[in-house]
Amino acid sequence: MKDFVVQTRQASKAYGSFYALKQVSMHVKQGDIYGLIGDNGAGKSTLLKLLTGLARATEGEIRLWGKYEEKELKRCRKQIGAMVEQPGLLPGLSAEQNLEYYRIQKGIPGKTCGEEVLKLVGLWERRKDKCGKLSPGMKQRLGLAMAMLGEPRFLILDEPVSGLDPSGIREFRSLMHRLNEEKNVTILLSSHILAELQQTATVFGFLSQGRLLEEITAAQLEERCADCIIIRVVEADTERYAAQLERFFPEARYRVLADKSIRITGKDMEEEVVSRLAYENGILITALERRRYTLEDYYMNLKNGGAGAC
DSSP states (O other): OOOEEEEEEEEEEEETTEEEEEEEOOEEETTOEEEEEOOTTSSHHHHHHHHHTSSOOSEEEEEETTBOSHHHHHHHGGGEEEEOSSOOOOTTSBHHHHHHHHHHHHTOOOTHHHHHHHHHTTOGGGTTSBGGGSOHHHHHHHHHHHHHTTOOSEEEEESTTTTOOHHHHHHHHHHHHHHHHHSOOEEEEEOSOHHHHHHHOSEEEEEETTEEEEEEEHHHHHHHTSSEEEEEEOGGGHHHHHHHHHHHOTTOEEEEOTTSOEEEEOTTOOHHHHHHHHHHTTOOEEEEEEEOOOHHHHHHHHHTTSSTTO
16 A cells, blocks of 8 residues: 555635635545646645645644654655745846855755756756746756755646647656656646646645545546437436436446436447437437546546546
């Protein structure tokens, strides 16, 4: 069984009477690439600040590698590389000088580590450029380089692909997988680009209005968002249709959704099959479609009170 890198227990953060986070219990296992999903104002950055020590929880508990006392947390955070919100850069210094300044501030030994991370994030050729003249995407790459200094065991990255072009996003994805698989770095990513997050993360956490709605593995998400048929019948006949489905197609998987439509998956389940079942049992169909849910669909349905997309 994998050890937990992060466990929060009913963690809340209040600013006066306003709660940015409400009783969040989060779990990140060693080796995860954890994708944190939420709208603006959902509490993502606040949660990342609690983990990195930039803010303290009003209530509840934060554990890193099983440690929870303040002195122990401080030691654990030395093994974390983080980029939360915009990277703090000195515009008059070059990319290389900014990285060196940050290395000294963190007390990380060895000047050569800066060269290594600049090459990893694709900034080595631009290392002499002043930060004030770098594009937003280049600044984002430099922030990532800062987070990676000292070979952290755990990376926390807030909107890491913001400002990157498509090739930069692809390079970032490849780098995350390399760090995760080759160096066993656990990674926590927050991003608005859900399609990209779906290609990178192995676990997802969904935040809305300060509450963690669900945690789910990529494999579970793939199963729930698989190609399916959605059928809606007259509401009074929903249970009767489900019973007939179980009787004649016991191998099919189905689920009654929050809006009373029925989601059906199974290799032999085609539109003609499910519509004929309704017709032969005198059940009126009001809607029928084949659908594949995206991560965005899943999150929106979950946020609006459904059980995810399925």
